[in-house]
Each structure stands twice: as C-alpha cells, then as structure tokens.
Amino acid sequence: MLFLFPVLDKKIQLLLSEKSLIRIISITPKPRIDANDVIAYMDSIGIKHSEVVIKQALLETGHFRARLLMDRNNLFAFRFTKHYMRFSHWKKSVDYYKNWQDKFYTNDKEDYYLFLKRIRYARAKNYINVLKQVRVRTN
Numbered sequence: 001m002l003f004l005f006p007v008l009d010k011k012i013q014l015l016l017s018e019k020s021l022i023r024i025i026s027i028t029p030k031p032r033i034d035a036n037d038v039i040a041y042m043d044s045i046g047i048k049h050s051e052v053v054i055k056q057a058l059l060e061t062g063h064f065r066a067r068l069l070m071d072r073n074n075l076f077a078f079r080f081t082k083h084y085m086r087f088s089h090w091k092k093s094v095d096y097y098k099n100w101q102d103k104f105y106t107n108d109k110e111d112y113y114l115f116l117k118r119i120r121y122a123r124a125k126n127y128i129n130v131l132k133q134v135r136v137r138t139n
Helices: 010-019 035-045 050-061 090-104 112-118 127-133
Strands: none
Touching: 035 050, 035 090, 050 112, 050 127, 112 127
C-alpha cells in the first residue's frame, strides 16, 4: 500500500525516511473535504472505532490532499487488483469501508489497532505506529 500524505511531524518524517515507506506525490493546496463531515458520516452509518478510521483516511489521503486518491473519492486507498478503486462520492468509499469492516472485524472486544495489524491492513511494518501519531484536526 502506498502512503500519500504530507509529513508535518519531524518524528514521523524520521520514522518514515528510515523505513523508506513514503513517496509523496501531487498534493492539492487545500483539502477538498472536511474531517468533521467525514467523522459525522462515519458515526451516522455506524463505523466502529471512527476515531481510528478517520486517522486511516487522513494518513492514506494526506489529510484529504492527495490528488491520486481524492480524484477517485477513495479515502482509504482501496485497490482492486493493482488499481485504486474509484467511487462516485467520498461517502461511497466510507460505505465500502463499513461493509469491509462488518465482514472482517467480528470481535468488538479486539483492540482496533491490533485488528488492523493482525489482518495486515497495510504492508508497512510500522503502519500502526505511524497511524497512532496522526493528528485529527477538527473545527
């Protein structure tokens, strides 16, 4: 999985550069959507652990600035074979995540970070550590 996000935190930058995880590409100057709207929608459809899931969306899309994913309304870098999936609206990618979560996250008592690690959501070995450091900026 390719991570597309601006590295604003020096600790994360160092961590990523040491592990060669990141390749930053075409970043838009202003986010196209607001994190508050995404969180509200996640909560309205019953996404579990939305406080972690929003961090995933922010990490994957570079705080909603990565053109490659935002042009596809794909907040989670979902792929079909080698190609990023395209959604008609960003809410559709959240719906897709919800369906994915309902299928695979079957033990509500399992720590969500451990779940993501267990199922190998991302190939990067330090994905969970980086994810935990993502800051959610809301109004």
